[in-house]
Amino acid sequence: METKNQKTIVCPYLPTEGIIDYVPESNAFMMAAKDQARKSNDHNTPTGAVIVSDGKIVSGEHNKAPISNPKLINLHKKYCIRKIFGIPSGHKYWLCPGCATNSSHAEYRVVLNLQKQGINNLNNPELYLWGHWWCCEPCWNKMMELGIKKVFLVEDSELLFERSSPSNIIGKQFA
Ligand SMILES: [Zn+2]
Ligand SMILES: [Zn+2]
Structure with a gap:
């Protein structure tokens, strides 16, 4: 049986134990998660994440x-240090102060929220991410600290939220 998950969507990063699955935006x-993204001050690529446990x-x-x-x-558009050095997407954000550091990513922050409250023993926690089509290594590492192995994305995320895709909706996410 051919499912969406088996379609060859090659994420720039995915840990061995990590699973990506897809749901319709109406989920x-x-x-x-999308409502969370609306609150973002990153108007270029707003993202939102929720963690679900026990429904x-x-x-x-x-x-x-x-x-x-x-x-x-x-200034950063012209002089992004990572761009100047040709660092591929998903790598070495720390090189450039203008680049989103992992600690400003929704996935990272949503886990940190729980950790700050001392919550780290959730039953089968799963993360829903809206606004992007893969998760970077520091975010996966952070999610794994909480035992999150499964991330749900919106169907067709790799087209909707990828700048090089002709059908991307970047800049008009909430239109
Ligand atoms: Zn940069
Ligand atoms: Zn990240």
């Missing part, structure tokens, strides 16, 4: 723009 948990949302977060000053944003 209630995915809609909650309930236990935490929700959005990503944060690493820089918010419009002048700095323009």
